[in-house]
Amino acid sequence: MSVTDDIGVLQREAWAAGILPPVEQVRDGLWSIPVPMPRNPLRYVLVYAFAIDDGLALVDVGMDTEESWNALVDGIVETGHHISDVRYAAITHLHPDHFGLAPRLRETTGAVLAMHAAEAAALGHFTPADVAAEAEAWRVDMTELGAPDEVAEAPRFEIVRFPAGESADVVLSGGDRLDLPGWNIEAVWTPGHTPGHLAFLDRDHDLLFSGDHMLPRISPNISSGPGELENPLHRYLLSLHATTALPECEVLPAHEYRFRGVADRARRLMAHHDERLDEIRSAVDAHPESTAWEVTTRITWSRPVDVMSPRLRRLAVRETQAHLIVLADRGEIRSDGGVPARWSLVHTDTKEI
Incomplete structure (x- = not known):
């Protein structure tokens, strides 16, 4: 030791x-x-x-x-x-x-x-039926994000x-x-x-x-x-x-x-997510009516999306969706409500007052 x-x-x-x-x-x-x-x-x-x-x-x-x-x-x-x-x-x-x-x-x-x-x-x-139902709910949710089948159906970690x-x-x-x-x-x-x-x-x-x-x-x-x-x-x-x-x-x-450096690290993490929100907003602006999956493929990651395992791509698209939700909550983007949902920028002159 x-x-x-x-x-x-x-x-x-x-x-x-x-x-x-x-x-x-x-x-x-x-x-x-x-x-x-x-x-x-x-x-x-x-x-x-x-x-x-x-x-x-x-x-x-x-x-x-x-x-x-x-x-x-x-x-x-x-x-x-x-x-x-x-x-x-x-x-x-x-x-x-x-x-x-x-x-x-x-x-x-x-x-x-x-x-x-x-x-x-x-x-x-959970009974086997409960576990199967939970897995199906996650698969459906991934499909609603526009993820391809190999990502939507990739095994996720199971809670012990x-x-x-x-x-x-x-x-x-x-x-x-x-x-x-x-x-x-x-x-x-x-x-x-x-x-x-x-x-x-x-x-x-x-x-x-x-x-x-x-x-x-x-x-x-x-x-x-x-x-x-x-x-x-x-x-x-x-x-x-x-x-x-x-x-x-x-x-x-x-x-x-x-x-x-508790406070310093917290501020750096907040700044990281501010930068990430800016990058995702720009990606939506450049490609209106994009799904969460399409946005995921157009932003930077520590490794290219196409070399990630399906499990890592699942995490990536879910993290992208978390940022999209924040931008929508701020009134900066909006979804068309479809399946899969497609996102576009809300331009300043069209925002509701």
Whole structure:
């Protein structure tokens, strides 16, 4: 296990080298544990472990694979504990890399699982018919965005659900304090990436466990779709704005590496989305009556759309749609209401007063 006072330096070096960072002691009684994400460009999720009176508490748990489970177990051993010592896990959100191992963890250790009410509501046991109906709703929604069949029908990640009759042990709201003896940690509701995304603020140690809300290098995916927020990008921008009022502290994100500068990073992310909105507005202006998919193919991405996997193209078009919704809400573009919906600019002289 590595110990360093240089914020995120080992994690940054590992990220640049394309390798897994070490288990690292961040503060007395606090460790970061990298848990692999097989076949995912993000490579790992950072799980955080706190020493408490009778064992350990975690923030997030990792993806539901044997490789991930073994890495979590081995990483906990490096902290001087055993997986059976885990008493509590606070979940930032339900994406598989953050929540996937939660049912196995609870079955193995009896750990209390805590999350926001909006995330807990999505965890009910689903029958095969329910799962099929949900998949069809997503396929239809993709078709309404104008996505080609191979994108509309691409498998999406499935939420790991609880067995029938089980639910979250603790349902959190923004401002709630986690029941972790020796730690003063507050849940901060940061909707946008998901409806119930939570960050966790440790005021005593000047730490923000940001989940996917705020990463040092990239912007998290903000997607529209069934079961998501009606206007997810608007909510995300509001969450970022609220983040600028948090105390200055070290940010412990779920991916990449630790960093400082909460307000600065929030403002940079807001500026990124302002630029993205300008680019999408220009694309709609240049090609009136475009579908969300057509707009997606005409704007810049970290890699060309035609070399993305169908799953990544699905995320891209949903993020484009989230920006289109904001522009429509501002009265700058409008949809023809068709299927698929086609977007055009609302010129100043034709806007309703």
